[in-house]
Amino acid sequence: MPVTTQLPRQRALRGVRIVSLALNLPGPAALMRCRAMGATCVKVEPPPPVGSVPGTTADPMGVYNRAAYDTMHQGVRVLTADLKTEVGQKALHRELAKTDVLLTSFRPSALAKLGLQWSALRKQYPQLSLVEIVGAPGVRAEEPGHDLTYMAESGLVTGTELPPTLYADMGGSLMASEAVLQARLLQLSKGKGVCLEIALSEAANYLALPRAWGLTTRGAAVGGGHAGYRVFPCKDGRVALAALEPHFAAVLAKEVGLPKSNIMAMFMPDSHTAVAQWCAQRSCAELEAIGTARDIPLYTLPTA
Template sequence: MTRTHAPLHGLRILSLALNLPGPAALMRCRRMGATCVKIEPPGGDPMGHYNPGAYAELHEGVKVLQADLKTETGRDAVHRELAKADVLLTSFRPSALRKLGLAWKELHSRYPGLSQVAIVGAPGARAEEPGHDLTYLADNGLVPGLELPATLYADMSGSLMASEAVLQAALRKHERYGGSGDPHPEGLYLEVALSDAAGYLALPRRWGLTQASGSVGGAHAGYRLYPCRDGRVAVAALEPHFAAALCEAAGVPGSDGSTMFASGTHAAVAAFFAAKTRAELDALATEKDLPLHTMANAQERAAGK
């Protein structure tokens, strides 16, 4: 992203947020042109210990300082940075911020132009409840079996919402009230709840789209996962022209709306894929312009194939 098209160029963010959602939001903001400073405890961010590679990518271009916020010296270091910041990014419980003297009322009084984006687990009064990505997903029906989710959906979607909130704060910074030309409007307090982020991701399921009876939940034969001879294939032939191309390739007569939901169509498409190798299906996708993606099976993935 060039500086000309960087929407956060000129914005200075101070982050106190550890682990994943806060640093992921900070990474996006830096890529949008913000100047990013992060203060970590003397022991560093836990992610720097349990996944140094992820930590390095998340903090590329971020100025990282260390300070013990429980000491007067550490709090002084925070306030030196706050005096230069446009946005403060946090991921503490509200009670912890109060203990550190960083509650919004106190911050707003001392730094009226500063905005705060506070990442919490759940909104409002529930912000003190313990929780994590997995519990927020489970609460929203996004953990249907005993397998762990493929990624940290609530944390990552929460980071996107937090970066949206920073964009909102940046817009506020550049507002002009009533044509007065005031370049220093008051800052905003914006709370981002990871449980809300999980709830947003869960909307398609609540609407029935990804339930077993939904078109993208398995009921449509052209939008499913199938085994093939040497792995698996994800096929997304949902639109009529894609469904028609799939049916033609699989030798299924007809491809109208009802055909794709018929048990016979499911069986025929499954048999077609089961007889093909991944290489054959990749070639078919190119030849027939089909939206499909082949994958190794679990054993091959474990072996690194």
């Protein structure tokens, strides 16, 4: 089943102009969200390496996965400029002179080398806001790191397998698009630009809060302790069962043949055994039909 992303229908950023210098995933993903909210978006990229195939992008994401790059840049005007040269700097500043928000993903020292630190920008462009995506906050912003290291630090890497998606990067992109909205509101209320820092490590920490609170640790309600909230094998695949709330759990218990009792009964070993056996005896199609008929939240994963 294809995965789709529901983008905002309301155009809250219509009339707002954003220039992005951010490469890889978090910045372009944030720009994609802003574009979907109606912003006019410009991406300034370095020139590709000398001798590159025509159409090559200097953004590493265009090399890792061109389809992902193209998706994130739909509707975005992409310019090429070497910011280490006078010509490139002039091209960028022509854009900044008519821009509301600048989005970056450089370390602070790299921004300073380009003359784009906040102290310089706010003097030259008082109305401009800066949203800085960094790896870690404050004094740690110069440390090397990536999505995987920030997830590991936040406790989201629990074995040797890689997580199924880039949680810190995508969480950071959502925080960055939220920061653009926040910056715009503050611009309108204060009459001048603001500087906001978004740290990918903080995005990972935010996504890890349920684990930090103990909600998803082993044996907790949504950590495998509740018999109605687990993934079970079935005849031809697996079923993700999410009958957590008391009314869902009661319907499941009745369907499985468990005696009627309070919610804590779903934490008992006998309940886990009964639900596991019930799932194992049924196909994905049968479970889907039962879920629809009995209003039980579940999703089947047939064996490929």
